[in-house]
Amino acid sequence: MRKQRMILGGMLAAAMCAATGCSVATRLERQRAAAHLSQLTRAERQAQRQDYRPQVVRLQRDSNTFFLAPVDTLPDGERVMSLQIEQVTVVAKVRSVPERNGRVHLDFVVTLPKQLLGSSRSVVITPLLHKPDGTVPLEDLVIRGGRFSLLQERDYWQYETYVRRFRPDTLGREAAFQRFVKFPYPEDARLDSLVESRSTITYYYSQEVPTDETSKKMLITLTGKVQAVDDSAYRLPPSDTLAYLVSSMLSFVDTLPRYRIRVIDKYVTVEDRNYIRFFVGDTRVVDTLGDNGRELEKISGLMRRIIEQEEFYVDTITLTASSSPEGRYAFNERLSRGRAEALKRYLVRHYGRGIDTLLTVRWVAEAWPELMNRIRTDPALTNREAMLELLSAERNPDRRERLLRERFPREYAYLKEVIYPQLRSVDFRYNLRRKGMVKDTIHTTELDTTYARGVELLQRRQYARALYILNDYNDRNTVVAHLSMDHNERALELLSTMPSDAVTEYLRAIACSRLGRKAEGREHFLEACRRDERMEYRGNLDPEISELLKD
Template sequence: MEMIRYIAGAALLLAFVSCSVTAPIARRGYTAKVAHTPKQMRVETSKNTESGFVQYKRSDGTSEFFVPTKTINGEQMMCLTLDEVTVVAKSRSLPERLGKVNVDFVVTLPKQLQGGCRSVVVTPVLHNHGENTPLQDLTIRGELFSKVQQRDYWQYGRYKEVYKPDSLRSALAFGRFVKYPYMSGVRLDSVVEHATDVSYHYRQEVPTAEAGKRLKITLDGYVTGLDGSRLKLPPSDTLDYNISSMLTFVDTSIHYVTRIIEKYAQVQDRNYLTFRVNDTRILDTLGDNRTQLDRIESLMDRLVNQSEFYVDSIVLTASSSPEGSFARNGLLAGERAQSLRRYLCGKFPDGGVDTMIRIGWVAEDWTELSRLIGDDPCVMQKEKILHL
């Protein structure tokens, strides 16, 4: 009995060595298939399909088949019931909702890929802007492959119970006992006992913040055999997804609208220049004229060189003291305003001040005289003077 078992084991080992488990797949180029999800996925095929032919049996045992007819618009036409044909496109549109799209597709593992001594791992890959993002794996294991894994883990567990190794020895023992570890983080892990096509409806939510308008899905995968052979699956078809969003109807090009915003502001300032009696010349050495002229020039500089407002006009209003005749005072006030205008135009030759300044004058400014009398502490009998 022992000799028979030994011979059988040797024959099985020889079969593994002589022909790799993954070799038939490599020769025939089998691979996983990916397709867009049909609108209506059939759960089961109807068994009560009507026959498209009518059978007539003769007395001698032979048969003839006739195609039934229907009368349509007075004409007899042959009528046949055809099986359903499903056409799957390579491109599909996805509606965007709240910045995300649901990518779904069907992964099919043909029966030729499967086997009791094999494990098939398929990884969907999302392609977006040149970056490849692997999604969760799908794993299909053969019955014998699954039992070998269970045996390896049982041996590893027994070793830990008996010898109670530390973490380093435990890791070394795991690599020695467990040749085909279980995969973690997989979307599907199934053990197939009967070799049939396996289809899985894969659904994944993808954010579209940086997805652009197109996504692509391909499949990567490999087959592992119990003899240690490993085969990378050939490339699969590529599925294209077009992302449709209401934002695509929005014109995002930049448009410019020229709008004039008007702001009105007035700057009022009062300065006191001293003139000689019956004279209109501006002398910076007379009285406090130097200080007053510096103040006027500083205000003009702020008005001319600012960019926030458009300066419409600058009005210079001059006045004279009320002593003397009214006509003479009016003439002096007008000429003194002209002198100040010429002075400022000479100080700001490039600012357009000559066309900006307008002049006015008041021959006798009694209101200002009343204010000066009231503010001067040296004037006695103010009420009588103001009343007069």
């Protein structure tokens, strides 16, 4: 349920009509009482420490020097946010608000005529946020008259006394609440401040609102209801409309497509590793042994796809079988060769004699280089350095394997159980040649679709997801994403590496404004205006640039 704000208005009861027996609806409809909505004045905003109203300034030139001069209207005649005449401030109904981390701060003043609030009444004001995709109610503002408040307190006292005495179950508690409490308290209520004058009640309202891709412009209106203890009610007439222009960094998004260089090679290599089990000391390929059936199907499937595709010629297919080091080296060499040739015969028999001339058979008696690499990177082996030193020093493979087994029995048991099976492999290497290509390499450009996705997310105000993609590019859009998430220090770091132009200078000014570095920020803003006079107009509408221009 939406949060609601509640103000106890008992102190106002003396100023209201004492007659509470008459119908609220009849009296208020006759008076056409209504709530009014307005932007904050300068004094009000400063009092609330929320002074976001932009100053209107114009760049003027004295010889070759630029300086800032305050003005009442913009050169094109656009309405100025406020105009102060003596001590009376007339506030317009349009204001720019800065976006930070996907949120904006909306604040305004609600003015109520005192005749709306009697001792026996409650006023509920609901600000409505209008966006292109629908209307969103904001937190309620609830003002209670003194007698109305006492009635609520009495009802709750009766309800709590009943529960304490009779201890009903959940259903009984709900029924008792409906019976005793005529006007429930708003949930999550909290006390806020108001200002009272002779004829009006003025309330400062502020709330943070999340933005989305439809949030370029936000409109605020009020709806309200006056309810009295006699059950009569009065719906407030429609209020004025306030407009907020969301000042975001999205106008600085670089929408130009980004391309990357792609190198197309004439010659391509495809490699694949498989594990075929054999009976001890045997070279026959048995497809029912272990996972051989699945491994053989994997080999045949890949070979079929490569040979039948139309983009490449297949120059050669190299089949290399290798063994683990246990046993005599000469026997392992004959075993690896026999298994490689047996596997070739199996593939020719099952796939067709067309691959007989493409297949080249090789074998590795004992895969010592791979064994050493696996020992070097396996944290389970605590004596890795000593084992590698032994393997490097001893050249005879049979003596090397025997010394490894004798000096490191515990580690050798781990090698034999975990690592040796990974050395009994069959590797395939497919050497392909692209059809119709004369040069060895061709350089072409292709659209960077990953970057385009990041820009799309940025424009949809999904800043965190956009930054996840754009963080690798470190360009202007990366800066925009950082600024949109209030990562101002990082944005300045990236901007310092980029060439200076009007946009980068303006973005530096924004980051400096947020970090409180006003003098530095003013210099960046003036430089942006020197390079592009359109930045002057943008600055007049940007609340964060106004922070730089106050002094």
